[in-house]
Structure formats: structure tokens, C-alpha cells
Amino acid sequence: MQLSLLDTAVFITYFVGVVIFALVVAARSKTKSSADYFLASKKLPWYAVGASFIASNISTEHFIGMVGWGFLYGMAVASWEWGNVATFAMLIWIFLPFYMRGNVATMPEFLEKRFNPTCRYIYALVMIVGLVIAMLGGVLFAGAKAINVFFPQINISLGILILAAAAGAYTIYGGLLSAVWADLLQYILLMTGGTIVTIFGLHHAGGLNELMGNLPEKFIVFYPSKQEMIPWSGMVLSTFSVGVWYNCANQFMVQRCLGARSEWDARMGIVMAGFSKAILPFIVVIPGIIAFYLFQNKISDGDQAWPFLVKQFLPSGFIGLVLAGLASAIMSTLSAITNSSATIFTFDLYKSILRPDASDRELHRVGRISGFVVMVVGVIVGLLLAKYPGITVFGLIQTVFFYVASPISACFLVGIMWKRATSTAATITMIVGFLILLPVTVFIVFPKIPLLQPYDNFMHHTFAVFLFSVVLLIVLSLFTQPKSAEQLKGVIWTKSALGVAEAEKGKYRGLKSLGLWWFLMSATIIYLYIYTYQHASNTDWFEAEKIAYEYSDGATVKPQQRSELAQKEKFNLWTGSGQILFTPSHSDQKITFKLPVAEPGRYKIDALITTGPDYGKFAVRINGVDTLISCPITQVLDDGKKYSVVYKQYEVFDAKELDRLNTDHQTTDSIAASHVVNRVSFGNFLLNDNSVDITLVARDVEDNNSLIGIDQFMLTYLSRPEE
Numbered sequence: 001m002q003l004s005l006l007d008t009a010v011f012i013t014y015f016v017g018v019v020i021f022a023l024v025v026a027a028r029s030k031t032k033s034s035a036d037y038f039l040a041s042k043k044l045p046w047y048a049v050g051a052s053f054i055a056s057n058i059s060t061e062h063f064i065g066m067v068g069w070g071f072l073y074g075m076a077v078a079s080w081e082w083g084n085v086a087t088f089a090m091l092i093w094i095f096l097p098f099y100m101r102g103n104v105a106t107m108p109e110f111l112e113k114r115f116n117p118t119c120r121y122i123y124a125l126v127m128i129v130g131l132v133i134a135m136l137g138g139v140l141f142a143g144a145k146a147i148n149v150f151f152p153q154i155n156i157s158l159g160i161l162i163l164a165a166a167a168g169a170y171t172i173y174g175g176l177l178s179a180v181w182a183d184l185l186q187y188i189l190l191m192t193g194g195t196i197v198t199i200f201g202l203h204h205a206g207g208l209n210e211l212m213g214n215l216p217e218k219f220i221v222f223y224p225s226k227q228e229m230i231p232w233s234g235m236v237l238s239t240f241s242v243g244v245w246y247n248c249a250n251q252f253m254v255q256r257c258l259g260a261r262s263e264w265d266a267r268m269g270i271v272m273a274g275f276s277k278a279i280l281p282f283i284v285v286i287p288g289i290i291a292f293y294l295f296q297n298k299i300s301d302g303d304q305a306w307p308f309l310v311k312q313f314l315p316s317g318f319i320g321l322v323l324a325g326l327a328s329a330i331m332s333t334l335s336a337i338t339n340s341s342a343t344i345f346t347f348d349l350y351k352s353i354l355r356p357d358a359s360d361r362e363l364h365r366v367g368r369i370s371g372f373v374v375m376v377v378g379v380i381v382g383l384l385l386a387k388y389p390g391i392t393v394f395g396l397i398q399t400v401f402f403y404v405a406s407p408i409s410a411c412f413l414v415g416i417m418w419k420r421a422t423s424t425a426a427t428i429t430m431i432v433g434f435l436i437l438l439p440v441t442v443f444i445v446f447p448k449i450p451l452l453q454p455y456d457n458f459m460h461h462t463f464a465v466f467l468f469s470v471v472l473l474i475v476l477s478l479f480t481q482p483k484s485a486e487q488l489k490g491v492i493w494t495k496s497a498l499g500v501a502e503a504e505k506g507k508y509r510g511l512k513s514l515g516l517w518w519f520l521m522s523a524t525i526i527y528l529y530i531y532t533y534q535h536a537s538n539t540d541w542f543e544a545e546k547i548a549y550e551y552s553d554g555a556t557v558k559p560q561q562r563s564e565l566a567q568k569e570k571f572n573l574w575t576g577s578g579q580i581l582f583t584p585s586h587s588d589q590k591i592t593f594k595l596p597v598a599e600p601g602r603y604k605i606d607a608l609i610t611t612g613p614d615y616g617k618f619a620v621r622i623n624g625v626d627t628l629i630s631c632p633i634t635q636v637l638d639d640g641k642k643y644s645v646v647y648k649q650y651e652v653f654d655a656k657e658l659d660r661l662n663t664d665h666q667t668t669d670s671i672a673a674s675h676v677v678n679r680v681s682f683g684n685f686l687l688n689d690n691s692v693d694i695t696l697v698a699r700d701v702e703d704n705n706s707l708i709g710i711d712q713f714m715l716t717y718l719s720r721p722e723e
Contacts, residue, residue, distance in 0.1 A: 003150060003319060010320025014189065015327060019166050022182035026174025034363040037175035038343045039105060040259035044180055049269025051187035052180040052256040054276045056336035058190055058329045060142040062284045068302030070288025072575050074218030075532050077288075078281035079235045085525045087243035088274045091257075092267045092518060094416060095248045097497040100263040102490050107251045108348040114415045114491045116423040117352070122430050123408060124348035127251055128341055130404070132374055135252070136337045137381025140164060143330035144382065149307045150323055160382040164375050167334035172371040176259050176343075179335040183256075186328030191276070193325020194283030197306070200313040201290035204643040211289055212535045214645070215679075217606075217714045218289045219536035221529060226454045228543075228576055234459025238402075240413070241466035245405035249412040251340040263501045264508050271514070274521040278528060294634050294643050296679060297611070300672040301570045308671060312643075337378070342371035403442070406462050407433025410469035418474075419492045423483065425476035433469045441465050538717040542595055543576040544710040552589035555698075557582050560709070569673035574711050579610055582708040584698035590621075592695040595713055597687050604716040605682045605694065610709030611655035612675040618708050619652050621695040622685050629653045630681040652699050653680065677711055686721060 003011075035041060044052075069077045104110045108127070112120035144159025154162070170178045205211055212219055222232035247253055260266035291305035299308060310322055346367045351358050358366070410433070411426045441464045446456040500508060508514060545559040560581040565571045582591045597603070605622065620627050630647045637644050650657075655678075685692070692715075696708055 003323075004316040006317045007320030007323070010317060011323045011327070014320075014324035015166065018182055018185055018328070018331065019170055021185060022170030022174060022178045025181045026170060026178035029174065029177050034346070034360050034367065036177065037364050037367050038339075038346070039255075040175070040177035040180060042259055043177075043261045044256065044259045044265065044269075045261060046265040046268035047272060048180050048184050049256050049260050049266060050272025050276065052183035052332070052336075053253060053269060053273040054280075055183040055187040055190065055328065055332035056253060056256065057333070058280070058284075059139050059333040060146045060326070060330055062280075063194065063306050063326055063329060064142070064146055064303050066284045067288040067291070067306040068304075068572075070285035071292045071299070071302040071305045072288075072573065073223075073230055074215070074289055075221050075281065075285055075536075076223050076230050076235075077285050078221065078528075078532070079230070079232075081277045081280045081284075082525045082529060083235060083239055083243065084247060084277045085274060085522050086239045087247040088270050088277075089518070089522065090244060090413075091248045091254075092270050092514075093498060094493055095254075095412075096257060096266050096270070097263065097501070098416065098491060098493070099254065099258060100260070100266055101501060105258065106344055106347050107249050107254060108344060110491070111411065111415075111426075112352075114488075115411070115421075115426040118427045119411065119423070119430060120348055120352065122427075124344050126404060126408070126434075127344055128349075128374075131252060131337050131341045132377050133381055136334065136341070136374065136378030137385060139330060139333050139337070140378055140382035141385040143327075143334075144386070146307075146326060146330070147323075150310075150319075156386040157383055160379055160386060163330060163334060164379045164382075167331045168338060168372070168375040171335040171338045172342075172368050172375070175367065176255065176339055179332075179339050180256055180259065182335065183332045186332045187276075189321075189328040190325040190332075191279070191283070193322040193328070196314065196318055196322055196325075197309055198282055198286050198290075200318075201287050201309055204313060205290045205293050206644075208286075211286075211293055215289060215293055216536050216539040216716050217541050218292065219532050220539060220541060221532050221536065223541070228457060231455070231457055231459065233455070234457050234463070237463035238459045241406040241409050241462045242402050244409040244413055249408060251344055252336055255336075255340050255343060262504060264504050264512075264514060267514055268517065271517045271521050274518075275524065278521070278524045281528075292679075293632075294645065296632070297676045298670045298672055299573075300674075300676050301572055303572075304671055334378075338371050338374050341374045342367050345370045345374075402458055402462050403438050403465060404434060406465035407437070407469045410466055410473055414470055414473050416491065416493050418477075419485070419488050420477050420482050421473060422477045422480040424480040425473050428476055429469050429473040432472060433465060437465050437468045437472070441468065540598070540715045541575075542713045542715070544580040544593065544712055545576060545578060547593050547595060547713070549580065549591055549593045551582065551591040552584070554586070555582065555584045555589045555591070557591060565675055569675065571673055571675050573677045574610075575608070576712070579709045579711045582696065582698075582710070584616075584701050584706055584708070587698055587701045589701075590695050590697045591708070591710075592693050593710070593713065594691050594693055595715060597690055597692055597715070598717070600688045600721050602684055602686050602718045602721065603692075604684050604718055605692070606679060606714040606716070607682065607694075608677050608679055608711040608714075609653070610675060610711060611678055612707070612709075614704060614707050615655050615709060616701060616706040617652050617654045617699040619697045619699055620682050621693075621697060622682055623687075623693050624695070626651070627682050627685075630683070632679065647681070684718060688721065 066077060108120040108124040111123055140160045140163055143163050144156045147159045148154060148156050170182060202208060223230055225231045225233035257266040257269060260269060287309055288305050291299060291309050295308060299305060310319060314322060346363055350366050351363060407430050411430060415421050415426060442461050445464060446452045446461060551557050558581055559578055561578040562574050620629055628649045628651060630649050632645050633648055635644050635646060
């Protein structure tokens with residue numbers, strides 16, 4: 001897209017300004033000691049901790065990837081944000097008190113205090129390799145790719161170098177203090193930029209109530225446990241594996257808490273982060289739903305949704321501000337990865353193994369050197385990814401990170417809660433967890449056991465590895481020697497963690513009460529869950545390939561996998577593994593799906609169907625009765641200032657007619673490939689049986705235009721039969 005001079009000026013001003021700001025902060029702080037460099041002299045206030053915690057977490061995978069998943073799955077994706085309410089509670093009430101009171105500098109260091117040096121070294125190596133390769137290289141590549149969409153003159157390789165130089169300059173020079181205060185500025189920008197896109201989008205879509213009324217399935221927050229991508233059971237159970245690791249035992253996230261000026265500031269910073277997590281789905285999920293509502297047949301890749309909305313909605317000047325928000329998300333994450341990786345290397349490997357007697361000045365110098373090396377390695381990984389733009393390494397490594405979190409979470413959670421857990425058991429659990437439990441779970445347990453096959457999902461995998469690790473740790477601990485009570489002092493949870501530190505008693509009461517604000521944060525997220533659930537609880541979502549169906553003799557039917565189209569074009573809009581592809585040999589042949597009906601009543605029936613150059617016409621019958629097919633058409637009103645969705649009704653659905661209508665009524669250029677999905681409605685029906693038959697009947701079949709593709713059906717309960 002072509003940016004205006006104003007947008008470009010706004011973006012460049014931010015980009016240069018944030019680097020100068022961070023460097024000035026570093027210069028004025030006169031960072032001299034390792035404590036200054038790695039832990040910001042332990043002077044960070046709660047609002048800086050909270051802002052940095054969120055800014056470090058949010059990156060391109062949210063504005064691009066999560067918005068794309070919002071396009072596909074709707075508010076169910078919000079659980080990745082709202083679900084943090086549980087792990088934030090663990091961090092506030094279980095882990096942080098011991099980190100802060102024990103003067104811990106790194107997460108591997110805590111493992112040594114609780115168990116032994118071996119656990120420390122294993123975790124340190126896993127974290128450095130994972131952070132530098134899986135996250136730093138991936139974020140550099142994904143960030144440069146996103147910026148390239150808006151600045152085509154900056155190719156991906158150049159973008160990687162610019163991002164690395166900008167984030168590395170102030171992070172390597174100023175350490176955590178510089179990074180966190182830059183994060184505060186970037187938190188404001190990324191939240192502001194994201195909110196602007198949502199506000200403009202809701203204006204064009206007619207408001208949140210309009211979206212909820214017309215797309216109730218997009219506000220389902222809990223999908224069945226057998227759903228392939230985001231089952232509710234996987235989302236909940238992964239809290240105890242990935243959630244505990246990511247939020248409670250991950251140097252990348254926890255380090256800003258360790259630099260807080262007090263235990264209260266560290267914990268209150270997480271409360272602030274929790275309130276931010278409550279808001280984030282409205283910034284990184286709702287835009288995806290808006291894009292689907294207005295432009296479902298203009299997009300064939302969910303990752304295109306957010307850039308497409310920015311291009312369509314925002315006036316000159318606002319685009320530059322929003323892009324500054326995107327760059328803020330990228331820069332803050334790069335900074336956090338670099339600083340935390342350098343911290344782990346310096347304290348857990350260099351000082352602990354190579355130079356136990358290293359001076360403070362030497363550690364300070366090694367921190368800067370290792371930060372530079374980390375960024376260089378990240379750039380190399382990013383440049384390698386840029387050479388193979390079709391590679392899925394970033395997503396693959398993120399999934400691997402999802403898996404390797406489980407043994408670590410088991411050791412941290414069991415270790416801090418159970419004094420009988422032993423060092424030998426923890427060491428064996430970490431090694432066996434990575435090398436044996438993980439591959440056995442992924443390649444044998446779920447694929448080979450029939451009872452578990454329907455739940456063969458990476459979220460269920462990671463919980464299973466966590467569960468096996470916990471059991472192994474407990475069993476081995478019962479047969480090995482634990483540490484003495486004196487050795488475990490300060491690293492085992494007690495009720496004292498529920499209160500403030502001894503030195504802070506009496507200082508934080510009333511409106512400064514940690515318990516009060518934690519309760520309000522938790523209540524807010526729970527309310528949002530309930531509110532969203534109530535607006536979609538009457539809607540059921542059925543993947544076509546998992547529903548019983550019958551079809552006419554002479555026709556052919558097959559479940560078409562996503563990979564069949566993905567090899568030809570960028571298409572990722574099927575919500576399951578694929579669709580049902582019906583190929584009639586002549587007109588009037590039909591395919592009938594039998595959907596279960598929970599209880600008698602009046603229902604609204606909708607579907608997602610696929611259109612493309614080789615797709616044909618069809619009519620629809622509900623329980624044997626012909627019905628009209630309603631198709632959404634997005635029009636532009638008020639001389640291009642407002643979009644509006646209207647519904648056209650047809651007896652026969654014709655994809656080519658739909659494309660023509662969209663072209664006639666819409667001024668936006670399509671960025672879709674050959675195939676797209678279309679949401680169509682079949683109307684409201686009184687259903688008294690325990691199932692409903694939905695029949696698609698082929699019309700005007702031609703040799704090259706005959707296919708009928710069905711992705712999913714939606715059944716929304718409206719009222720009881722007598723109403």
C-alpha cells in the first residue's frame with residue numbers, strides 16, 4: 001500500500017524518537033554495575049513493570065496472527081489473553097514473593113536454589129537456544145515482513161537489519177532500565193494504535209451488537225474438546241503447562257518484575273498487565289471478526305485481515321500512528337528477548353561455570369557483549385528465514401516451545417509447592433521429559449490409543465507431557481533423598497506469600513490494596529467471559545467433514561484437505577482440516593447433511609461455503625422444503641465514508657453472481673486468491689425432531705463449473721416452539 005507523506009513522517013518520527021528516548025534514559029541513569037544493567041537497579045515502579053510485561057509479550061503474532069485467527073475462530077481466541085487470569089494469580093500469590101524475597105536474578109538460578117546446578121544449566125541452555133532461535137529470529141523475520149507490507153521499498157532483509165539495529169542500540173547500551181522505559185512509551189503506542197483500528201472498524205460494521213447479532217458463532221468462547229485447533233479443554237489444561245512456564249518461570253517475562261523497586265510494585269505491575277489482558281481481545285481479536293463481516297470474500301488469508309483493515313478504514317496520519325504501534329510491539333519484544341538472553345548467559349553460564357569469581361564490572365561488560373552476540377545470531381536466523389519465505393519454521397518452533405514448557409512447569413510448580421520434591425527427581429524429570437515423554441506423547445500415546453485419537457491436538461499433548469512429568473517427579477521423589485528444611489528455607493510456598501513483605505506492612509492499604517485490585521482485575525475478566533458466552537451460548541458450530549451425510553448415486557464426495565489448495569495459493573480460511581467437496585455429474589444430484597438438534601425450537605441455520613472459478617450453482621432444502629439463500633453484500637455509502645452490509649436473497653446460489661454484486665457495490669480492491677469462503681444464511685426454521693436435514697441440490701451443472709464446497713454449518717437457537 002502507498003503511504004501518505006504524513007503517515008511516513010509520523011512513523012519515522014516515532015521510530016527515531018523511541019530510540020533516542022531510550023538512549024537518553026540509559027545515559028542519564030549512569031548504569032555502571034551489573035545490578036543496574038540487568039535489574040534496572042531495582043527501581044522500576046509498578047506501572048513501568050506492567051507496561052513492559054505487556055509490551056514484551058505483544059508482537060506481530062498478535063496484530064497479524066491473532067487477528068487472523070480471530071477472522072477464522074472469533075472470540076475463542078480471546079482465551080489466550082483472558083486465560084492469563086489464572087497464571088497471573090499464580091505469579092502474584094505463589095512465585096513472585098519467593099523470587100523477590102530470595103533476591104533471584106534469573107529463573108534458572110531459582111531452580112538451582114530449589115534443586116541443583118544441573119537443573120539450572122539445563123534450563124539456561126534451553127531458554128537461550130529457544131529465545132534466540134525460536135523467538136528473536138522469528139520476531140525479526142515476522143516484523144520485517146509486516147513492515148514490508150506498508151513500506152515495499154524496505155525489503156525483508158533490510159527490515160531485519162533496521163529492527164535489530166534500533167532495538168539493539170538502546171537494549172545493549174542501557175540494559176533493562178532502558179528497555180523497560182522504552183516499553184512504557186511503546187505500550188502506550190501499541191495500545192493506542194490497536195484501539196484506533198478497532199474503533200474505526202466497529203464504526204463501519206455498525207457496532208459490537210451488530211457483529212454479535214449477525215455472527216453469533218464468532219463469539220463462541222469455548223469450542224468442543226474435540227475441536228482440532230482450539231478445544232476448550234486444551235485451552236484450560238495448557239494453563240498448567242505452558243501458562244505456568246510462560247508467565248511464571250520465563251526469564252523473558254519475569255525479569256521486569258525482578259527489577260521492581262518493591263515486592264508490591266512487582267505484584268501490582270502484574271495486576272496492571274491483567275487489566276491490559278482484559279482489553280487486548282478487543283484490539284487483536286475483534287478486528288478479525290470485523291474483517292470477516294465486511295470483507296470475507298475479499299481476503300483468502302486470515303493474516304491479511306489487519307493490514308487490510310488499516311488500508312481500508314484509516315485516514316492519513318492515523319495509519320502512521322497505527323504502524324508506530326505495530327513497530328512498538330516488535331521493538332519491545334526484540335528488546336526483552338535480547339536483554340533476558342544476555343542475563344541468562346551472564347549469570348547462569350558465564351559466572352556460574354566459566355568465571356565464578358568474575359568482578360561486577362566484568363559481568364557488566366559480558367552482558368553487553370553477549371547481548372550483541374545474541375542480536376547478531378537472531379539477525380542470521382531472521383535472514384535465513386527471509387531466504388525461504390514459504391518456510392513454516394516460525395510456527396513450527398513456537399509449537400515446539402509449547403511442548404518443551406511442560407517439564408519445566410512441572411519442576412517449578414511441584415518444586416515450590418511440595419517440599420518432598422528432590423533434586424535427583426527434578427533432574428531426571430527434565431531430561432526424560434524433553435527426550436522421552438515428549439516424543440512418546442506426540443507420536444505414540446495420542447496417535448495409537450483410540451480413546452485419545454479425537455483429542456490429538458498440540459494443547460492436549462503439552463498437558464499430557466506436563467501430567468506425566470508431574471507424576472514422574474513425584475514418584476522419583478518418594479525414592480530419593482530430599483533437601484533438609486534448612487536448605488529449603490525461602491523456596492517452598494507458605495501462607496506468608498499471601499501477604500506483603502515484612503518491610504512493606506502497613507504501607508499499601510485502602511486504594512493501594514493489592515488484594516482489592518487483583519480481585520477487580522479477576523472479576524473483570526470473568527465478567528467478560530460470561531458476557532461473551534451469553535451472546536453465543538445458543539449457537540452450535542459443526543465442521544462439515546465431521547457430520548454424517550448422504551449423496552446421490554453417480555456423484556462423488558471427498559473431504560478436501562487444506563493442503564490441497566495451500567500448495568497452489570495462499571488459502572487458510574477453512575476452520576477445520578478442510579471441507580467437504582461435492583462433485584455432481586449432472587443437475588439435481590444432491591448431498592444431505594444431518595445435523596443434531598439439542599431440543600425442539602426455532603433455529604437460524606447458516607453455513608460457510610467455498611467459492612472459486614470451478615464452483616457451480618446449487619439450491620438448498622431444509623427437511624425437504626426449498627428455502628431461500630441469503631448472501632451478504634458490502635456496500636459503500638456516503639461517498640466512500642461508510643461501509644454497510646446488506647443481504648440479497650436467491651433461490652439458487654451462484655458464486656459468479658455474488659462476485660459481480662460485490663464488485664458493483666464495493667470500491668475496495670480484492671486481495672483474495674482464487675478461492676474464498678462465503679457465509680450464507682438459510683433462514684429461521686421450527687425444528688421438532690432431534691436432527692435437521694440440510695440438502696444442497698446441484699443446478700445447471702457444467703463440466704468446468706460443478707463443484708460444491710461446504711466448510712461448516714451454524715445452528716442458532718432462537719426460541720421455544722410455542723413462541
